[in-house]
Amino acid sequence: xxxLRVETYPxxxxxxxxxxxxxxxxxxxxxxxxxxxxxxxxxGVGLAAPQxxxxxxIIIASPQAKPGTEKVYLNPEIxxxxxxxxxxxGCLSLPGIAAEVNRATKITFTALDLQGNKITVKAExxxxxxxxxxxxxxxxxxxxxxxxxxxxxxxxxxxxxNLMIG
Ligand code: NI
Numbered sequence: 001x002x003x004l005r006v007e008t009y010p011x012x013x014x015x016x017x018x019x020x021x022x023x024x025x026x027x028x029x030x031x032x033x034x035x036x037x038x039x040x041x042x043x044g045v046g047l048a049a050p051q052x053x054x055x056x057x058i059i060i061a062s063p064q065a066k067p068g069t070e071k072v073y074l075n076p077e078i079x080x081x082x083x084x085x086x087x088x089x090g091c092l093s094l095p096g097i098a099a100e101v102n103r104a105t106k107i108t109f110t111a112l113d114l115q116g117n118k119i120t121v122k123a124e125x126x127x128x129x130x131x132x133x134x135x136x137x138x139x140x141x142x143x144x145x146x147x148x149x150x151x152x153x154x155x156x157x158x159x160x161x162n163l164m165i166g
Pocket of ligand 1: 091092093133137
């Protein structure tokens with residue numbers, strides 16, 4: 001397994017709509033194992049394939065931030081949203097900045113698991129927030145797109161400084 005490089009803003013791949021996965025191959029499984037290792041190494045609670053430079057609809061999530069508890073979803077699609085909650089979000093592709101973002105409190109989504117089975121999952125609160133954030137990545141969206149223009153400008157200014165230092 002290996003640690004992958006995480007793409008940071010304004011990398012173009014972060015703005016692309018990712019392609020569906022049509023087959024779970026051994027190479028894909030290896031890539032996902034590397035994504036999992038990378039997520040824990042970078043202390044993230046979620047990661048989407050475009051963030052490691054692969055424009056495919058793959059997300060991983062670990063709301064407990066504990067190795068072994070991660071979930072892997074291929075081609076995830078939200079089918080139901082309920083409620084709205086404001087909560088702080090950050091992103092490994094936007095190091096050092098965070099903002100309050102509105103997300104649905106409860107969601108239902110479908111996906112393929114690593115065995116290629118279609119599954120339906122209900123998520124709420126922090127887990128639901130992670131899934132919505134990661135699915136955004138598959139559609140070329142970032143959490144800063146959900147904040148008001150003036151706040152976004154400030155966030156991007158501090159991000160620029162963080163990227164120069166880091
Ligand atoms: Ni992110």
